[in-house]
Amino acid sequence: MNPENCWHPLGLSHSIEAGSSAGTRLLDRELVVWRDNSGVAHVWEDRCPHRGMKLSFGFVRGDHIACLYHGWQYNSGGHCQYIPAHPALDVPKTIKVPLYPAHERNGMVWTALSENPPSVPDGDEPVVPLRSLYLGCGVEAAVAALNACRLVPFASQTPADTTVSRLSDTLFALSCAQDRLLVGIQAISNTRTALHLSIVGSVERYNGAGQSHFDGWALQWRQALETQAANARLDQDVT
Amino acid sequence: MTHEHARFVFKGTFQPASFVEFAQHRAERLGLDLQFGQASMEAVALNVSGATELVDAFEMACSLGPFDCFVLDVVRHDVDLAA
Numbered sequence: 001m002n003p004e005n006c007w008h009p010l011g012l013s014h015s016i017e018a019g020s021s022a023g024t025r026l027l028d029r030e031l032v033v034w035r036d037n038s039g040v041a042h043v044w045e046d047r048c049p050h051r052g053m054k055l056s057f058g059f060v061r062g063d064h065i066a067c068l069y070h071g072w073q074y075n076s077g078g079h080c081q082y083i084p085a086h087p088a089l090d091v092p093k094t095i096k097v098p099l100y101p102a103h104e105r106n107g108m109v110w111t112a113l114s115e116n117p118p119s120v121p122d123g124d125e126p127v128v129p130l131r132s133l134y135l136g137c138g139v140e141a142a143v144a145a146l147n148a149c150r151l152v153p154f155a156s157q158t159p160a161d162t163t164v165s166r167l168s169d170t171l172f173a174l175s176c177a178q179d180r181l182l183v184g185i186q187a188i189s190n191t192r193t194a195l196h197l198s199i200v201g202s203v204e205r206y207n208g209a210g211q212s213h214f215d216g217w218a219l220q221w222r223q224a225l226e227t228q229a230a231n232a233r234l235d236q237d238v239t
Numbered sequence: 240m241t242h243e244h245a246r247f248v249f250k251g252t253f254q255p256a257s258f259v260e261f262a263q264h265r266a267e268r269l270g271l272d273l274q275f276g277q278a279s280m281e282a283v284a285l286n287v288s289g290a291t292e293l294v295d296a297f298e299m300a301c302s303l304g305p306f307d308c309f310v311l312d313v314v315r316h317d318v319d320l321a322a
Contacts, residue, residue, distance in 0.1 A: 049268060086292040089241050092270025 003027055006169040007120050009184030009196045014129040016041060021065060023056030025188045026111070031100065033054040033109055034074060036063045037181070043102040043111040048072060049080070049095055071227060107198035108184045121168040128206040129181065130197035130214050133222050136229065139185060142193040145225050145238040146172055146183060153177035154206070154213045173200075181214065244288040244318040249301060250281065251311035258283050261305040262297075269293040269300075286318070 010024050010033050021034035023046050028146045032046040032055045042065075046054045053069040056234045060066075064081065066073045071084040072095075080095040100111045106123035135142050160177040167173055167182075174181040179199070186194040199206045199214060206214075249258070253276040262285060266273035271293055276284030283292045287294055 083292075089290055089292050090240055092289075092293065094268055094270040 003114050003187060005102070005117060007112050007117055008170055009106075009110055010043065011109050011194075012129045012132060012196050012198065013041070013104050013107050013109055015132070019060045021056050021058060023054055024074045024194075025070075025192075026115065027113070027187050028189050029113070030054065031111070032065075033102075034060055034065050036060060038063065040076070041102045041104055041109050042076060043109070044078060044102040045098040046099075047097070055097065061087070061136050084130075104232055106182050106184065108182075108196050110184075118199060123171075123182070125200050126202050127198040128182065128198055128203055128211060129197055130211060131218055133195045133197065133218055134188075135193045135195065135225065137193060138190050139187045139193050142185060142195065143172075146174070146185075146195070149174065149221055150174035151179065151181065152213075152217055153179050154210050155179070179214075179229045241291045242289065243291045243294050244286065245294050245298075246276075246284070246286050246316045246318055247301070248282055248284045248314040249304070249312075250314070251304075252309040253278070253280055253283055254305075254307045255279060255283060256309045257305045258301075261286050261308070262301050265297055265300045267300055270295055280315065 005195055008026050010026065014020055016033055016035045018035050019037050021032055024031050026034060032044050033041060033116050035041045044055060046056050048067040048069060049201040050067065051069055051071050056064055057068040058065050060132055064073050064075045072080050073082040074097055075081045078097040078099045079093055080091045083089055083091060092125050092137060104111045105120050107127040107129050137142060139202045147164050149162065151174055153160050163175045165173045170185045172183040174183060182198045182200060184196040186196065188194055190239050199210060259275060259278055263273060266287060271287045271289035274286045287297055298313060298315060302310050302313050
């Protein structure tokens with residue numbers, strides 16, 4: 001996988017409300033994901049060109065985001081359009097925040113680091129958001145853990161075979177009996193990975209009890225991974 | 240908004256190439272026209288033109304300078320191009 005040439009999930013769509021922003025990291029780059037009041041998601045470098053303040057600390061107003069520090073306002077194209085200290089100034093187009101492409105699919109916000117990335121991972125089925133998990137390991141270890149995981153199906157709640165399939169470089173599917181989870185993998189850094197989980201299916205079927213069931217499973221799975229990692233560290237210390 | 244042409248001499252301790260690159264980047268970011276004069280280890284002279292507020296911002300940015308330069312004094316002359 002060439003991380004510069006694929007789509008990366010940055011979070012669950014429902015976790016970024018209209019009129020809000022959130023900072024995140026992808027391959028050690030600081031990014032801000034913000035959603036304007038009309039509901040469109042944007043992914044930008046998380047840095048105001050003025051003094052370097054994180055734009056994720058800023059305020060979303062209408063279709064622009066304003067830096068917390070000096071209030072410089074950027075339109076959805078990343079151009080600074082207003083500087084409160086100089087209200088009459090015609091702001092030059094060169095004052096601009098670097099932008100990344102943003103798409104929403106499978107209940108997640110996706111971005112790419114290259115200018116001409118391949119198409120966004122397929123997915124037009126209805127999904128129900130589950131949760132994001134943050135793991136203290138790199139992508140390879142996270143994928144290995146994913147390949148070894150076992151789901152408990154929602155309907156029967158008795159163990160059944162789990163099939164793990166790779167849909168793209170950064171999207172996996174876990175299937176078990178009638179249920180299917182999508183897992184988007186965000187490489188935060190070499191030692192940190194986020195997994196964004198959504199349930200394939202209708203809101204009527206999974207909202208509420210279904211979400212709680214898989215949420216409990218996800219937390220238990222993460223706890224098992226953390227215990228495993230802690231034991232491995234202890235073993236290493238002993239030897 | 241007023242347009243201004245200013246001549247600057249930054250005095251201090253410089254790595255000239257580093258300061259020139261820094262000033263060039265800031266001028267591009269602020270949409271200013273920039274012309275360099277002489278640059279030495281002790282002083283860098285340059286001319287900029289553009290909106291007064293942005294020329295002021297340029298002066299502030301360059302008075303901080305890159306990490307390997309130390310600006311001790313800034314001399315600014317506003318140039319009347321019509322004169």
